Amino acid sequence: MEENNENQLNIELSEEIAEGIYSNLAIITHSSTEFVLDFVRIMPGVPKAKVKSRIVLTPEHAKRLLLALDDNIHKYEQVNGKIRTHEGQPALPMNFGGPTAQA
Known part of the structure; x- marks a missing residue:
């Protein structure tokens, strides 16, 4: 049986990229020609956050x-159940839903 390698795409994944970048906030903007996805990590008690990754798409x-x-x-929810999105809660949960610390 002859394999068709014409449509095969080899994708390289470096160790650094394979580690991934954690993000708990995405900001999406667009123009007439592109969509920009900024992935941000916000931390409790820190009033400033940096964009960790930006993806630009057509x-x-x-x-x-x-x-x-x-x-x-859809496939994930078939196996693991419905993902809760906490509708009605603020988009930026600055307290992260955990107990507050006291000194």
């Missing part, structure tokens, strides 16, 4: 990402 690729995320979330 509108078509942004839509493809939306559809891929929707498909993956």
